[in-house]
Amino acid sequence: MNAEILAVLEYWEREKGIPREELIKILSDSLLASAKRAVGPARELRCAIDPKTGDIKAFARLVVVQKVLSKHDQISLFDARRIKPDAQIGEEIEVEVTPAGFGRIASQYARQSLTQHLRKAEKKMVYEEYKDRVGELLTGTVRRFERSDVYVDLGRCEALLPNRERVPNEDFQMGDRILCYVKAVQETPRGPEIILSRADPEFVIKLFKREVSEINDGTIEIKAIAREPGFRTKIAVYTRDPKVDPVGACVGLRGARVRNIVRELNNEKVDIIPWDPNIRNLITNALNPARIKSFEIDEARRRVKIWVSEDQLSLAIGRRGQNARLTSRLTGWEVDIEAEAAPPTGGFEEKVAQAIETLAAIPGISREMADALVHGGLTSLEDVLQAGESYLASLDRVGEQAGAIMQAAREEASRRQIKLGETTAA
Structure with a gap:
């Protein structure tokens, strides 16, 4: 049975990480009840286990007397001096009282109690660790x-x-x-x-802290977040350092940082926007790339009414109202979006084709890229510049080409400004 006890101790020590000393103490406590039944009501009874051999022994503290009246509490002077030669009457000495076959009996009796104690100890360790x-x-x-x-x-x-x-x-x-x-x-x-x-917004925040060192060291702050798990997240970032672009830092070189986060979120869309204390600017950033016509702000009720052109309404509201809903959660204001009536113009398909042709005419943007941008709601050079690289990267058929498209758009904008300046000077 000693070998069995040692095997149990080794298993719990190795598999559960409970120290051998604590296991010995738990086992000693478990065996004490068994010893009381086997030995009887001995005075200050205790059990000890040899950690090397697994031998179990019972001990009691008995009082040395001339004549024994209670064998459970007393020991004769003659017997005491066989254990301790200088023992005196009235002295307490510890005497081994291990009965025959006690190891086998105690092991059987204590097995269930030991398991219960060890489970409690394991649960306590888990709680303390986590x-x-x-x-x-x-x-x-x-x-x-x-x-x-x-x-x-x-x-x-x-x-x-x-x-x-x-x-x-x-x-x-x-x-x-x-x-x-x-x-x-x-x-x-x-x-x-x-x-x-995996659904809590804090999960996304922790992913950004892990991927973006500037957030982890406090250079960039996450001011607000709104999430519909599995579909879309909006996160507003801010920095006091004028040399740091908070959105660009979160997106990473060619979208590498945000792409790692989106991959972990199983392609959930992530919109990174710059935080602004002005509610007009913040809502404009949150609804980007939709273009807003006008605002009506009710500060007392924390309510904002927004008008957009009819062709921008679906982009501003989003699929099943998701964009507007997340914007409301992100800003803490109730957001209502309505379409502004517009005079009739050419057909929808004609507009789409014209927008594709306009974007495809920009050097560096292919017709396929232009088609993807227009179907993503970006119908002009101004829309592309305002949308930013993080939004482009989230569009179907754009992905890693977002950086190249933004570079081409900036160069085209620069060229147009130069031409405008030459025309004005003439």
Whole structure:
């Protein structure tokens, strides 16, 4: 049985990380009840386990007397001096009282109690380890499913990714490696429960902090964020350093930084906009690239009414009202968008074709690129410049070509300004 005890201790020490000294103490406490049953009501009974051999022994502190009246509390002077030659009457000495076969009996009796103690110790260690990790990003492996909840193996414990914290269009398989945000660590009757999330806006913020060093060191601040998980996120950034472009830093060289974030979010669209304390400018940035005609601001009710041209209405509102809804959440103001009546002009298809031809005439922008830009709501050079590289990168059929398109647009704008200056001078 000693070998069995040692094997159990080694398993828990190796697999669960519980120190051998703590395991010995837990096992000693578990065996004490067994010893009381086997030995009887001995005075100050305790159990000891040899950590090397696994031998179990029971000890009691007995009082040395001339004549023993209670064998559970006293020991005769003659017997005491066989253990301790200088023992005196009235002195307390520790005596081994291990009964025959106690190791086998105690091991059987204590096995269940030991398991319970070890589970409690393991749960306590898990809670102590993770209670201060709320707000961190952790990578784990999908282990099992219960209804729509996902249980993720973090190595030493399991964490829960509830259905409410999942992104609707994400589907996981057993064994998938996933990155999650630690939303909470709770004590429950069953032990500590680690709640993970991939739908929380803080998950996106943590991804930006990981990818964008300027956010991590405080050069750039994330002022506000609004998210519809799996579909679109708007994030407003700001910096006090005039030498730093907050949007450009978040996008990265050729969109590398934001592309890594979008990949982790399974191609969720991410709009990065510059923060502005002026609500007009902030809403204009948030609704970009839609062009706004006029504002009506009700500061008392924190409500803004916006008028746009009819051809810009769908772009401003977004699919199923998503763009307007996210803008409202981002700014904290209620945003109403209406179309301004416009005089009838040529047909829609004619307008689209004309816009494509206009953009394709710009050196460096191919007809295919122009078609992608127009179908993304950008119908003029001014629209492209105002939209910015991060929006271009999110358009279908543009992607990595966003940087080249922006460069071509800037060069064309520069050329047009020069020509305008020459005409004015003449």
